Amino acid sequence: MHDPSHTNPEPDFAALRERAFNLRWATVAPDVIPLTAACPDLPVARAVTDAIAHYIAKPHLCYGPACGLPAFREAVAQHFAREKSAAVDAARVIATNSAASAIALVARHLLRAGDEVVVQDPVDFLVAESARRAGATLRFWKPDANGRFTLDGLRAAVTPNTRALSVCHPHNPLGTLWSAEEVAEIAGFARERGIALISDEVWSDVLLDGARLASFAGVSPAAWVVYGLSKGYALAGLRIGAVIAPDARAAEEFAAAQGFDHTIEGAATVSQIAATAALDHCGAWRANFLAHCTAQRDRAIAHLRTLDGVRIERAPQATFVLFADISRTGIAEDVLAARIEQHARVRVVPGSPRWFGAGAAGHVRLSLATTRGVLDEALARIERAWPAVTAR
Amino acid sequence: MHDPSHTNPEPDFAALRERAFNLRWATVAPDVIPLTAACPDLPVARAVTDAIAHYIAKPHLCYGPACGLPAFREAVAQHFAREKSAAVDAARVIATNSAASAIALVARHLLRAGDEVVVQDPVDFLVAESARRAGATLRFWKPDANGRFTLDGLRAAVTPNTRALSVCHPHNPLGTLWSAEEVAEIAGFARERGIALISDEVWSDVLLDGARLASFAGVSPAAWVVYGLSKGYALAGLRIGAVIAPDARAAEEFAAAQGFDHTIEGAATVSQIAATAALDHCGAWRANFLAHCTAQRDRAIAHLRTLDGVRIERAPQATFVLFADISRTGIAEDVLAARIEQHARVRVVPGSPRWFGAGAAGHVRLSLATTRGVLDEALARIERAWPAVTAR
Numbered sequence: 001m002h003d004p005s006h007t008n009p010e011p012d013f014a015a016l017r018e019r020a021f022n023l024r025w026a027t028v029a030p031d032v033i034p035l036t037a038a039c040p041d042l043p044v045a046r047a048v049t050d051a052i053a054h055y056i057a058k059p060h061l062c063y064g065p066a067c068g069l070p071a072f073r074e075a076v077a078q079h080f081a082r083e084k085s086a087a088v089d090a091a092r093v094i095a096t097n098s099a100a101s102a103i104a105l106v107a108r109h110l111l112r113a114g115d116e117v118v119v120q121d122p123v124d125f126l127v128a129e130s131a132r133r134a135g136a137t138l139r140f141w142k143p144d145a146n147g148r149f150t151l152d153g154l155r156a157a158v159t160p161n162t163r164a165l166s167v168c169h170p171h172n173p174l175g176t177l178w179s180a181e182e183v184a185e186i187a188g189f190a191r192e193r194g195i196a197l198i199s200d201e202v203w204s205d206v207l208l209d210g211a212r213l214a215s216f217a218g219v220s221p222a223a224w225v226v227y228g229l230s231k232g233y234a235l236a237g238l239r240i241g242a243v244i245a246p247d248a249r250a251a252e253e254f255a256a257a258q259g260f261d262h263t264i265e266g267a268a269t270v271s272q273i274a275a276t277a278a279l280d281h282c283g284a285w286r287a288n289f290l291a292h293c294t295a296q297r298d299r300a301i302a303h304l305r306t307l308d309g310v311r312i313e314r315a316p317q318a319t320f321v322l323f324a325d326i327s328r329t330g331i332a333e334d335v336l337a338a339r340i341e342q343h344a345r346v347r348v349v350p351g352s353p354r355w356f357g358a359g360a361a362g363h364v365r366l367s368l369a370t371t372r373g374v375l376d377e378a379l380a381r382i383e384r385a386w387p388a389v390t391a392r
Numbered sequence: 393m394h395d396p397s398h399t400n401p402e403p404d405f406a407a408l409r410e411r412a413f414n415l416r417w418a419t420v421a422p423d424v425i426p427l428t429a430a431c432p433d434l435p436v437a438r439a440v441t442d443a444i445a446h447y448i449a450k451p452h453l454c455y456g457p458a459c460g461l462p463a464f465r466e467a468v469a470q471h472f473a474r475e476k477s478a479a480v481d482a483a484r485v486i487a488t489n490s491a492a493s494a495i496a497l498v499a500r501h502l503l504r505a506g507d508e509v510v511v512q513d514p515v516d517f518l519v520a521e522s523a524r525r526a527g528a529t530l531r532f533w534k535p536d537a538n539g540r541f542t543l544d545g546l547r548a549a550v551t552p553n554t555r556a557l558s559v560c561h562p563h564n565p566l567g568t569l570w571s572a573e574e575v576a577e578i579a580g581f582a583r584e585r586g587i588a589l590i591s592d593e594v595w596s597d598v599l600l601d602g603a604r605l606a607s608f609a610g611v612s613p614a615a616w617v618v619y620g621l622s623k624g625y626a627l628a629g630l631r632i633g634a635v636i637a638p639d640a641r642a643a644e645e646f647a648a649a650q651g652f653d654h655t656i657e658g659a660a661t662v663s664q665i666a667a668t669a670a671l672d673h674c675g676a677w678r679a680n681f682l683a684h685c686t687a688q689r690d691r692a693i694a695h696l697r698t699l700d701g702v703r704i705e706r707a708p709q710a711t712f713v714l715f716a717d718i719s720r721t722g723i724a725e726d727v728l729a730a731r732i733e734q735h736a737r738v739r740v741v742p743g744s745p746r747w748f749g750a751g752a753a754g755h756v757r758l759s760l761a762t763t764r765g766v767l768d769e770a771l772a773r774i775e776r777a778w779p780a781v782t783a784r
Binding site for chain 1: 449456525622656658
């Protein structure tokens, strides 16, 4: 399974079978390849584990500061300034127990029961779920015929009662990316309408083909931005993310209201140390990783397009997932996914309303952040099994 | 500052000045000794850092299971069976992002706005705050003339509308401990009245004079128990705690309702690995630590009782904090604490209503989990400064 085309080290699959939960290696039958939850199979960068080892060499694991270690907050701020066209002050950054925790807390902070919130459809489960858990009523922003979320679609979704807009940027599962101009337009529209803006940017480190992202943290007035290191640096188990508040004062109010000042909320210091090392020292690791993700995407698309009933109209510009339209097979997405597992011994994520919204019907999602060898094997298995999978 | 009377290694004070936040070394002036937040100055056990190092040697930091690593859940269950007279099944245990997070989640899970909850007064801030954040109305269980929380006091606090009782066991800041019989009585009373029971047992690993604790997790029907490793194993920065639900089904419902199944909640895997090592392999470390805490308590009590206007009627049976009655100085607790810092260059925690409830007035709290040398220096400074501190 060695892949000479990238320099990230090879995964230890025995370790993954012990450790990779959330629909992945530790949770599937031994002969099943999980192209499921969006967490890379690749080992983390050496600088990350070195930083943890260096930290624990002094065996004091004391309370960290309420809103995060100064070095972590500064690293996130500089990362956004350097890579995401957003001049973020560290005082706006609050370390959170994962990006998932961050979006749930932001939704709880901004929304009250009955508030109307616009979310994309389809979209990652947590964007809608965080609003639902805050008691909000959802309205849906549908993509246009080209699979893009445009201002026209947003205008059609918003009502005079809309209180907030929660977006996924870049978009999971479609892999679309807004230009800096589109980001400014969307933010401007929200401002005019007095709509609060939440931007889930957990995928913003996974840009393909050298694309650049403009964060909603850089527009004025800034959105509430959610960030995390599970996708771009493979740190899912460390549960480290951040909220970037619109300004320093909003950050303080958020920290007080949501329990950070009372140790109810917060992120483990060791996780912050690891994340800081990732942001400060792992640019080369990530460049290799992104080149690998781009190659994996191209291989998967070329392969899947040969299958009867599968359409992939546009290559994703971001993320390491592929959202394949299987509607022409005439088989429901959950049935098809179950048949792929049964006949090909590959698990994919069905585009169920539960996970991605009603707009995901007729699709399955494949995560490609594994080795070239594992992906090739999975694609070959799917191709061989396709007649059985799609038999009527 | 070497202390030959115990075998825990010496603290690295330079590291503490960089790392120990939450009112401690990293937050005070360089010449101030912080006897404040309840987190030991002592280094963690070698087995803890060894376990982290062993884990990261395989550099896969993947998603853990929603409710915690099986080894962690089993370690907590066995720890409660071994030490706290509670036969707990691992299926009842859910790993949380600190004990503070745990009590807030349990309160949110059990309570609705307007519910009446009985809490002790005084009591640790988080017991009352978690109920308040869930929208509850508080009623207060007062200690008797001997400083103990008895069934008579509980009967006086409860009304027909009481929905829940939230207790701190052992009690912070009083250091009192209920016997197994008292635990059974309190649980029986709650059962008769149909009152849900929450027991904050974050201090249950810090028992002095060889005392034993009976957990509310072992009574029937069991309480919701909150546990953490910040006090007994000095792991505050790792933010690792647990909820022990009354039964496996309640644990599942809690995990689904509070977002564990969706990665919104959960604990970092590295923190769980460290905590598992602490519970499984650090019995000798903790025995030394507890012997040290007992000696520190005795030294502090003997010393503080010589000061005009200070009363310590009962030695704490548990915790490494001392709650000194300073009411006879005639000076309010916050003023006295500020004067101790000003004149003695020692910071203590005032018994403010904000931190411990109205019943804490006239007290200051001192945390003693530092070296003998640092404690002796702090006590000597307080003694020298006492005339200036208490001047009218």
